[in-house]
Amino acid sequence: MITKRIIPCLDVRDGRVVKGVNFEGIKDVASPVDMAKFYNESGADELVFYDITASHEGRRLFTDILRQAASEVFIPLTVGGGINTLDDFDRVLKCGADKVSVNSGAIKNPELIGKAAKKYGDQCVVLSMDVKRVDGQFRVFQNGGRIDTGIDALEWAVYGQKNGAGELVVNSIDTDGLKNGFDLEMLKAISDLVTIPVIASGGAGKKEDFLDLFNAGVADAGLAASIFHFKQVNIKELKLYLRENNIEMRI
Amino acid sequence: MIAIIDYGCGNLFSLSRSLQFLGIESKITGDAAEISDADKIILPGVGAFGDAAEKLNSTGHADLLKKLAKEGRYILGICLGMQLLFEKSYEYGEHSGLGLLEGGVYPLDADISGLKVPHMGWNKLDIVRDDPIFANTGKDDYFYFVHSFYAKNCDSCLLATAEYGVDVPAVAGRDNVYGTQFHPEKSGEKGLALLKTFAEL
Secondary structure, three states: OOOOEEEEEEEEEOOEEEEEEOOEEEEEEEOHHHHHHHHHHHOOOOEEEEEOOHHHHOOOOOHHHHHHHHOOOOOOEEEEOOOOOHHHHHHHHOOOOOEEEEOHHHHHOOHHHHHHHHHHOHHHEEEEEEEEEEOOEEEEEEOOOOEEEEEEHHHHHHHHHHOOOOEEEEEEOOOOOOOOOOOHHHHHHHHOOOOOOEEEEOOOOOHHHHHHHHHOOOOOEEEEOHHHHOOOOOHHHHHHHHHHOOOOOOO | OEEEEOOOOOOOHHHHHHHHHOOOOEEEEOOHHHHHHOOEEEEOOOOOHHHHHHHHHHOOHHHHHHHHHHOOOEEEEEOHHHHOOOOEEOOOOOEEOOOOOOOEEEEOOOOOOOOOOOEEEEEEOEEOOOOHHHOOOOOOOEEEEEEOEEEEOOHHHEEEEEEEOEEEEEEEEEOOEEEEOOOHHHOHHHHHHHHHHHHHO
8 A cells, every 4th residue: 555655845945945934034954956865865755846936036946956856866756836837847847857836826827737737647736735724714825825815725626636636735824834733624624625645734843743644634645844954853763653653654 | 778768758857867877878769770779678658558559659669669579678668668568458448559468457446446546656566476677676665656557467477566455566577578567767766776677687
């Protein structure tokens, strides 16, 4: 049976890995290629490279960094940030990406999901959404959590799946950076409505948070950044811990 | 030299880079002379079976592969490339494959319930028949799968399976022709070890 997955996310700006707390107060961490190698050796199941400023400032991803990472790390790579067109898909896939994550680009142009799925296959299209509670509703936010789109996150998740998204990344703005655990309530609401894999993001602070996530049965993978970057959680130890607690893990 | 067949199906970047990383000489090529000169051949593939089979036929690669396989040339099909080695596929219609391995390719969702399709993620192998291709592979090694169709009726060439509601053929092989349903070029160290083993057969 397939394993649950542990996915470090490398937020990249100006060719460096950064991580914000609630998307602000960004601290430089290290080189993306070195980080990718480090995580690969620690047993990461997949890596996400995310250009956090791309959607805001219209910046293009640094494809040479991706190409370098993909030449030295042979596990699935997902790339996101600034993906607005099929040409953007093409550009990152040619540099070694296996999946492409769309966020703001799909909000601006929802047809992008279907068009990309048709051209590259469902497995290639990841719909990533930043979600926050507003007036008792799960609402999709845009541009790194700065703009309330007014879109209902549950409807958006269902739309994404129906139109060919192969996976969903659900990033809870409410729990992001707090290191107090994943947003199980939000994840359950969304994963109850879709059959595609859900990747949980936002809120992991310790290894128990991942166990709670998988035991709750609300996600297929757990994604985190700063706790891995700052070595608060070691991926190898995390995976051994989860396996000891009967979660299937690739060790 | 290993020829990676370029017939317009799939992303060859990682495969080519993984061989380069291993220090194995390879070339992405669609040229019949270059393919014929290669020590070994890798048939990659992502996408729909029907399209891919048609492209292999129209480029002449299908006939060339059958001829080279008969002469004993080592061939490794990866993912859709593995599926193309079988006789037939029932992916949206009925299509003929290369017929280098006995068996057919069928939709996974018809045979499993309560599990997501595609079968995507890291899964473990059950080796059902020992083979030199497993020289560096153990029973607790995980490999990365992404597929919605799978091989059936392929007992004569079945080497390893992965459990996903059914026993999904994960490695098939007969004499000099091998196929992996998973992507060794995306399966970390264990995947690289298997590619290296193939290169050294």
